[in-house]
Amino acid sequence: MDVARKILILARDAGYALEPEDVNIQNILPQACLDAADVDAFFAELEKADQLFEDKRAAAAAQGKKLCFIACLQDGKINVGLDEVGADHPFYGLSGSDNMISFITSRYKTNPLVIKGPGAGAEVTAAGVFADIISISNQ
Secondary structure, three states, X not given: OHHHHHHHHHHHHOOOOOOHHHEEEOOOOOHHHHOOOOHHHHHHHHHHOHHHHHHHHHHHHHXXXXXXXXXXXXXXXXXXXXXEEOOOXXXXXXXXXXXXXXXXXXXXXXXXXXXXXXXXXXXXXXXXXXXXXXXXXXX
């Protein structure tokens, strides 16, 4: 959902009147994880899916590619999902919690304009959640 929210903000900044329900999200989790009755059941199902994820990673690697979770805005439509990218793709070099935006426009057709920077990461996100908890408890 974080990626979907980010691309929705960019789409709106680009002038598209889109809403969260307009974002097509191809969930990377198996349906059994999504249907889990509780947290323990979710993690049990997620562990069962380890081989599924390893197979996807290995299939991409066999082609010299990596898996990236990508949001794409094209022709007023947003798609978010896991995709295979080759070494010639700007996202190929991403690692950890890095974020990247690649603009392909009439001026940047063959060589996209790329903006790259760190995402919040686990530490910064945890600090934000903690600050929110403290703020709520003081009210």
